[in-house]
Amino acid sequence: MTPATVSPVPGGVSTGQDVVFASVDRYHETVSAHKTDGFAMLADLTAVDYLVHPGRTLPDGVVPERFEVVANLLSLSAARRLRVRVQVPENAAVIASLWDLYPGAEAMEREVFDMFGIRFTGHPDLTRILMPEDWEGYPLRKDYGIGRVPVQFKESPGPR
Amino acid sequence: MTADRTPGAEEPPRVDLTTQEGLIGETEEGGQQLLPRPQTAPGELARERGSVLRLPEDTPAGDPSDIDLEAPDDETMIINFGPQHPSTHGVLRLMMELDGETVLRTKPVIGYLHTGMEKTGEELTYQQGATNVTRMDYLSPLTNELVFSMAAEALLGIEIPPRAVWIRMLLAEMQRVASHLMWLATNGMDLGSTTMMIFGFREREMVLGFFEKTTGVRMNHNFIRPGGTAADLPDGWEDDVLVIIDTIDARLEDYDQLLTGQPIFRERTEGVGALTAEEALALSATGPILRSTGIAWDLRRTMPYLKYDELDFDVIVGTYGDNFDRYAIRFNEVRESIKIIRQVLDRMPAGDYRVQDKKVTPPPRARIDESMEALIHHFKIFTEGFKVPEGEVYTAIESPRGEIACYMVSDGSAKPYRMHIRGPSFVNMQSLPVMLRGGLVADAIATTSSVDPVMGESDR
Amino acid sequence: MDQYLPIVVLLVLGFLFAALSIVASALLAPRKRPTTAKLAPYECGIVPDREPPQRFPVRFYLVAMIFIIFDIEIVFLYPWAVIFRSLRTFGLIEVVVFAVIVFVSFLYLVSNGALDWGPAKSLRPALSDERRTTQSTIARVGPEAGPPTGRAA
Amino acid sequence: MGLEDLQHNFLTGRLEDLVKWSRRNSVWPVTFGLACCAIEMMAVGTADYDISRFGMEVFRASPRQADLMIVAGRVSQKMAPVLRQVYDQMMEPKWVISMGVCASTGGMFNNYAIVQGVDQIVPVDVYAPGCPPSPETLLHTILTLHEKIRTGEITQRRSAAAARSRQIPGWTPERPDDVRVATPR
Numbered sequence: 017m018t019p020a021t022v023s024p025v026p027g028g029v030s031t032g033q034d035v036v037f038a039s040v041d042r043y044h045e046t047v048s049a050h051k052t053d054g055f056a057m058l059a060d061l062t063a064v065d066y067l068v069h070p071g072r073t074l075p076d077g078v079v080p081e082r083f084e085v086v087a088n089l090l091s092l093s094a095a096r097r098l099r100v101r102v103q104v105p106e107n108a109a110v111i112a113s114l115w116d117l118y119p120g121a122e123a124m125e126r127e128v129f130d131m132f133g134i135r136f137t138g139h140p141d142l143t144r145i146l147m148p149e150d151w152e153g154y155p156l157r158k159d160y161g162i163g164r165v166p167v168q169f170k171e172s173p174g175p176r
Numbered sequence: 177m178t179a180d181r182t183p184g185a186e187e188p189p190r191v192d193l194t195t196q197e198g199l200i201g202e203t204e205e206g207g208q209q210l211l212p213r214p215q216t217a218p219g220e221l222a223r224e225r226g227s228v229l230r231l232p233e234d235t236p237a238g239d240p241s242d243i244d245l246e247a248p249d250d251e252t253m254i255i256n257f258g259p260q261h262p263s264t265h266g267v268l269r270l271m272m273e274l275d276g277e278t279v280l281r282t283k284p285v286i287g288y289l290h291t292g293m294e295k296t297g298e299e300l301t302y303q304q305g306a307t308n309v310t311r312m313d314y315l316s317p318l319t320n321e322l323v324f325s326m327a328a329e330a331l332l333g334i335e336i337p338p339r340a341v342w343i344r345m346l347l348a349e350m351q352r353v354a355s356h357l358m359w360l361a362t363n364g365m366d367l368g369s370t371t372m373m374i375f376g377f378r379e380r381e382m383v384l385g386f387f388e389k390t391t392g393v394r395m396n397h398n399f400i401r402p403g404g405t406a407a408d409l410p411d412g413w414e415d416d417v418l419v420i421i422d423t424i425d426a427r428l429e430d431y432d433q434l435l436t437g438q439p440i441f442r443e444r445t446e447g448v449g450a451l452t453a454e455e456a457l458a459l460s461a462t463g464p465i466l467r468s469t470g471i472a473w474d475l476r477r478t479m480p481y482l483k484y485d486e487l488d489f490d491v492i493v494g495t496y497g498d499n500f501d502r503y504a505i506r507f508n509e510v511r512e513s514i515k516i517i518r519q520v521l522d523r524m525p526a527g528d529y530r531v532q533d534k535k536v537t538p539p540p541r542a543r544i545d546e547s548m549e550a551l552i553h554h555f556k557i558f559t560e561g562f563k564v565p566e567g568e569v570y571t572a573i574e575s576p577r578g579e580i581a582c583y584m585v586s587d588g589s590a591k592p593y594r595m596h597i598r599g600p601s602f603v604n605m606q607s608l609p610v611m612l613r614g615g616l617v618a619d620a621i622a623t624t625s626s627v628d629p630v631m632g633e634s635d636r
Numbered sequence: 637m638d639q640y641l642p643i644v645v646l647l648v649l650g651f652l653f654a655a656l657s658i659v660a661s662a663l664l665a666p667r668k669r670p671t672t673a674k675l676a677p678y679e680c681g682i683v684p685d686r687e688p689p690q691r692f693p694v695r696f697y698l699v700a701m702i703f704i705i706f707d708i709e710i711v712f713l714y715p716w717a718v719i720f721r722s723l724r725t726f727g728l729i730e731v732v733v734f735a736v737i738v739f740v741s742f743l744y745l746v747s748n749g750a751l752d753w754g755p756a757k758s759l760r761p762a763l764s765d766e767r768r769t770t771q772s773t774i775a776r777v778g779p780e781a782g783p784p785t786g787r788a789a
Numbered sequence: 790m791g792l793e794d795l796q797h798n799f800l801t802g803r804l805e806d807l808v809k810w811s812r813r814n815s816v817w818p819v820t821f822g823l824a825c826c827a828i829e830m831m832a833v834g835t836a837d838y839d840i841s842r843f844g845m846e847v848f849r850a851s852p853r854q855a856d857l858m859i860v861a862g863r864v865s866q867k868m869a870p871v872l873r874q875v876y877d878q879m880m881e882p883k884w885v886i887s888m889g890v891c892a893s894t895g896g897m898f899n900n901y902a903i904v905q906g907v908d909q910i911v912p913v914d915v916y917a918p919g920c921p922p923s924p925e926t927l928l929h930t931i932l933t934l935h936e937k938i939r940t941g942e943i944t945q946r947r948s949a950a951a952a953r954s955r956q957i958p959g960w961t962p963e964r965p966d967d968v969r970v971a972t973p974r
Contacts, residue, residue, distance in 0.1 A: 060583065088570055122606065127602075141223070146287040156294060203870045204683070266823070276693035290865045296900055307897065308897070395829070631824070665792075681875045682874070
């Protein structure tokens with residue numbers, strides 16, 4: 017399923033879709049290899065912050081990191097989906113941009129940068145897309161509070 | 177700002193909003209805006225000019241006979257097709273550089289309706305999650321709920337009873353009819369035909385009437401929940417649906433005559449906002465935009481979910497990829513949805529409308545009084561919510577605007593660990609710079625309306 | 637004197653209407669000190685930070701000139717319209733000649749492109765000439781077709 | 790001298806009623822549709838629930854020609870200054886309807902992204918409950934506004950004292966300092 021030259025760790029099948037784990041430096045190669053392999057469209061690109069849930073099931077060759085960038089490729093001719101999951105360490109949260117392979121990734125990567133603070137090298141315009149420009153902090157990180165204004169009649173600041 | 181604040185911790189200056197000079201707000205978005213050409217990176221400049229297929233830096237964007245992109249800076253004008261604008265379908269801010277009336281380059285600035293729904297999604301249990309998700313794409317709320325529920329069920333690994341599947345398909349297709357009618361209304365209004373606005377909303381009210389009868393509310397239903405639906409269809413629903421689809425089917429001829437018959441409408445949509453198949457694929461556009469370029473990609477057909485593989489319907493595909501094709505596609509998709517609804521009408525099975533697994537769906541209200549066990553289940557589900565085994569899933573379905581998908585990660589607790597919704601409008605809107613290049617400002621209105629962006633789902 | 641009475645009445649009425657509306661708004665308008673936001677140009681809700689461009693492309697002025705041509709033409713038609721009945725056919729021929737002369741100048745303007753505002757490069761793909769309907773340029777892919785074999789997939 | 794300096798006596802009574810009647814029956818809303826409530830606001834504008842029966846025939850796009858701002862939908866932090874700018878550019882006398890719970894109190898989105906109640910940015914006249922308020926609710930809100938115009942002061946719509954008296958003693962509305970609306974300059 018994956019061209020032999022690139023050596024991402026196959027992640028088996030999760031609910032009917034193939035999953036592939038790539039490392040940060042082989043990420044761009046893996047995606048371009050799959051693109052030539054028939055995956056004509058990048059359906060979605062998002063990230064997950066595994067700060068509070070490190071113990072997730074990963075194939076043995078993969079070291080769990082705090083962030084995980086998930087790119088979802090779609091092959092129209094074979095009607096198949098493929099998820100490329102990449103572990104991104106917290107201190108060096110930088111990963112290659114897929115902008116030159118799929119120009120549609122530009123906005124998705126800007127959203128991941130805006131929400132998680134993961135930088136994309138080679139991205140033409142890495143600025144915030146959803147939050148105001150002068151907003152500090154990256155909202156979707158697990159250590160970022162939800163910013164709830166306490167409701168007047170319920171003094172306890174607990175969950176709703 | 178991050179921690180919860182106790183009320184009145186420090187006395188904020190109580191600004192009296194009525195009588196003073198008016199608060200000058202900061203609407204400056206710096207890097208997110210369209211900067212003058214010298215300050216924009218070449219890659220971004222090519223992107224804004226709509227040359228999507230990565231041309232080497234030195235070749236001029238598009239073919240040389242193209243518009244004069246090198247007009248000197250002081251001759252061109254950067255305008256805000258701003259957040260508060262009648263024809264941007266919500267709070268989309270399109271910044272455009274114009275040479276007179278011709279659009280040179282465009283940059284959509286979004287985020288004016290960012291509601292932090294993905295963060296809120298991590299705070300709500302699976303049982304409550306549908307209420308949050310249903311407010312994303314407010315023209316087809318049931319489609320959001322469907323994709324969220326299917327993701328939760330995929331993680332749970334449960335099979336929902338056949339009647340629930342068919343009810344979901346019926347509601348999804350009725351929602352598609354309502355959404356396309358709403359699009360026809362606003363597209364007609366944007367291009368000057370207010371009668372189409374009245375027609376479109378009049379028919380849509382009938383569909384909303386049926387939704388109100390079935391789910392209790394006109395919008396934001398929270399009716400499709402993990403495990404099936406919240407309630408059964410009201411009895412006598414067959415003739416309600418029959419009346420609705422027969423009236424709409426008959427009235428489609430008037431809309432066809434009203435819009436296609438108008439030379440102004442045709443003049444403003446034929447050949448305007450053209451997109452080629454390679455550009456649509458490169459920009460990950462889906463839905464009517466992708467189909468208008470000639471690629472027959474409709475998830476209901478190519479990657480069927482629920483019971484769409486047992487239904488007979490056509491996927492409508494365009495040829496030129498311009499506004500008129502997208503109008504024709506949506507127009508005929510209403511007919512296809514009506515054809516599907518007729519098949520669902522006579523093949524709706526009887527039986528349960530939600531799965532009987534006591535851990536997932538609450539017991540019927542009546543049984544709570546009699547059996548202690550039912551009361552315990554009811555209490556547990558509504559206070560703590562049901563636990564979903566650990567894992568991650570990406571389910572995608574065909575919403576009226578394109579592929580809406582839910583990437584859900586669960587850590588075994590009762591709340592999703594990460595709930596990301598792939599909004600079709602968020603991605604389709606990125607193809608605007610390509611479609612608007614070289615057109616007039618009036619064409620920008622027609623093309624933005626033909627992309628049918630819903631800001632709730634693109635800003636999430 | 638009676639010939640000029642209607643003109644005088646018209647002038648007085650015009651003046652009165654103008655004066656009345658200015659005085660009324662000065663008298664009745666609430667708070668007179670407009671805030672800085674209210675004086676700022678309306679840019680769809682965005683606080684304008686750049687001053688609006690001064691130079692406008694020449695096409696805008698061309699359209700204004702065309703308007704002036706026809707405006708003057710109408711001004712000349714007014715006196716003609718008052719007495720055209722007594723001029724009989726001579727008056728008719730005279731006004732037709734006048735109109736033709738003005739129209740020639742309009743044709744000249746249109747010929748060298750004052751009115752075609754269309755995009756320099758017509759992005760309209762090669763449209764077949766027959767009239768497009770909601771059925772003509774779409775294809776229906778039924779259940780029997782295999783995976784999408786669209787041109788570029 | 791202006792309308793606001795009018796003394797309240799029997800001579801000016803009829804004039805006030807006339808002015809209030811004319812204002813009440815031609816309130817033109819500015820299109821400020823944000824989210825789901827905007828769809829219901831549009832539904833109110835069309836044939837089934839027709840607000841032009843109440844003189845609101847047309848939704849003006851530019852604030853210069855509008856009297857009423859219906860804040861229809863949730864107001865995000867990025868949208869707050871834009872909302873304030875459009876409100877400032879509206880002509881006097883102007884009113885604000887906060888349509889839906891998201892505009893009125895932040896609704897179900899009590900998080901970092903939504904301004905918890907539009908009354909922290911603009912003075913609000915009538916709050917419409919519901920999520921989204923059904924068209925009938927919006928019509929009821931509009932009639933309440935008309936009633937308020939009919940019985941209210943001509944121009945001293947909301948003097949500062951009136952706004953403060955309505956507050957519950959001992960509770961100061963928490964106004965997050967990050968509402969990106971700078972203090973006036």
